[in-house]
Amino acid sequence: MTSTSAQPSPTTYGQLFAIPEFRVLFLNRCLVMISVAASSLAIGTVMFETTGSALLSALSIFGGPLVALVVSQLFLGLSDTLRPRTALMLQMTGPLVANALQAVPGMPWQARFALLAIPYAVDAMLAGTQWVVMRDIVSGSSYALGRSTLNLAVGGMQVVGYGLGGIALLWLSPQTLFVVAAVVNLLSLLTMRFGIKDRPASGRTSEGVVAHTRRVNRLLLGSRVTRPLYLAGWLPNGLIVGCEALFVPYGHGTLAGYLFAAGAAGMMLGDLGTGRFLTIPQRDRLIGPLRYLLAVPFLVFWLSPPAPVAVTAVFLASVGYAASLPLQERLITHTTDDIQGQALGLQGQGMMIGQAVGAGIGGAVAGYLLPGHAMGLLAAVSLLVTAGLTPGLRRSTPTARHP
Numbered sequence: 001m002t003s004t005s006a007q008p009s010p011t012t013y014g015q016l017f018a019i020p021e022f023r024v025l026f027l028n029r030c031l032v033m034i035s036v037a038a039s040s041l042a043i044g045t046v047m048f049e050t051t052g053s054a055l056l057s058a059l060s061i062f063g064g065p066l067v068a069l070v071v072s073q074l075f076l077g078l079s080d081t082l083r084p085r086t087a088l089m090l091q092m093t094g095p096l097v098a099n100a101l102q103a104v105p106g107m108p109w110q111a112r113f114a115l116l117a118i119p120y121a122v123d124a125m126l127a128g129t130q131w132v133v134m135r136d137i138v139s140g141s142s143y144a145l146g147r148s149t150l151n152l153a154v155g156g157m158q159v160v161g162y163g164l165g166g167i168a169l170l171w172l173s174p175q176t177l178f179v180v181a182a183v184v185n186l187l188s189l190l191t192m193r194f195g196i197k198d199r200p201a202s203g204r205t206s207e208g209v210v211a212h213t214r215r216v217n218r219l220l221l222g223s224r225v226t227r228p229l230y231l232a233g234w235l236p237n238g239l240i241v242g243c244e245a246l247f248v249p250y251g252h253g254t255l256a257g258y259l260f261a262a263g264a265a266g267m268m269l270g271d272l273g274t275g276r277f278l279t280i281p282q283r284d285r286l287i288g289p290l291r292y293l294l295a296v297p298f299l300v301f302w303l304s305p306p307a308p309v310a311v312t313a314v315f316l317a318s319v320g321y322a323a324s325l326p327l328q329e330r331l332i333t334h335t336t337d338d339i340q341g342q343a344l345g346l347q348g349q350g351m352m353i354g355q356a357v358g359a360g361i362g363g364a365v366a367g368y369l370l371p372g373h374a375m376g377l378l379a380a381v382s383l384l385v386t387a388g389l390t391p392g393l394r395r396s397t398p399t400a401r402h403p
Contacts, residue, residue: 011142012276026149031185033157077209080338088133096182096188103179145275155267168180240295240358241362284326284398293319299380328344
């Protein structure tokens with residue numbers, strides 16, 4: 001099953017950014033990440049000040065994927081059945097409403113938690129829409145270039161957003177930071193309304209959205225071809241995020257910051273090299289090596305290496321996250337246009353949920369082992385899972401034949 005696009009195939013960043021709608025998507029991605037960073041710092045600060053609970057503060061920042069776990073199983077089909085521009089505008093409206101209401105002073109922490117569910121619930125319904133729009137903007141052969149470029153925007157703006165947000169908290173209250181996030185959300189909404197063409201919905205169904213979502217999810221996760229693609233993108237990655245969740249107890253301050261920075265730099269380099277300089281066949285052949293690279297360097301943490309070795313190991317391992325690009329290309333190849341929004345959205349939501357679960361597992365294991373030993377153990381399990389999924393991935397290779 002394939003999808004096609006009539007657009008030319010950009011092969012360089014110059015050609016990619018010459019496409020007006022891609023520039024809009026890139027700008028929007030930057031704005032979204034600035035808003036996420038500002039609102040995350042604000043909610044974490046105000047929650048800790050209100051409750052004194054580090055657990056509630058952490059859940060307010062990282063607990064959103066648990067909402068997505070429920071909503072994506074019921075309403076993810078809207079990614080294909082709503083008009084794309086309308087869906088993208090709704091995605092921007094969710095955090096706009098939530099952040100505007102979060103700015104109200106004196107709100108009980110229980111109400112703040114309820115508001116946190118709004119953007120995650122909306123995003124879980126429409127998670128695949130932006131990737132369907134990008135598929136229409138650039139041809140299939142350039143999808144990885146576009147996706148990797150947006151990933152670079154995420155990594156770069158996370159650094160900028162959290163850095164500026166941390167500085168802003170020295171002068172601004174959390175409520176003011178929520179206002180800033182809401183204004184940025186409004187700009188995001190306007191870029192979608194006036195920068196993206198109106199397109200018809202790619203899918204049509206006579207079913208209710210819940211029945212449609214469940215049926216397509218069962219189809220995708222029940223397929224011997226697509227199920228391994230999903231599991232390969234969720235499970236090994238989630239376990240390695242469990243390693244990353246232990247950077248603070250392992251690094252004790254400055255080293256933890258270096259480890260996080262090395263991870264961000266490695267991911268950006270992997271996306272840059274894989275998306276920009278490799279062809280589709282070359283990327284596809286690297287799925288296996290990149291998946292192993294993601295875990296192998298973390299094994300060194302079992303030996304409590306010196307700081308330079310630890311930072312280098314994290315940098316090298318994070319390059320392996322680039323395996324998600326060719327895995328997504330295979331997923332597009334094996335799904336039809338009318339369900340690709342849900343297919344790509346399911347992959348993204350599952351990855352977020354896997355990362356949240358992996359972080360929880362990492363914290364639990366570190367309750368019994370030293371942080372470095374826990375990281376080494378999680379890396380070993382990730383390698384075993386990767387090896388176990390390899391036979392299933394062969395069924396989705398371009399040359400594979402299926403009954």
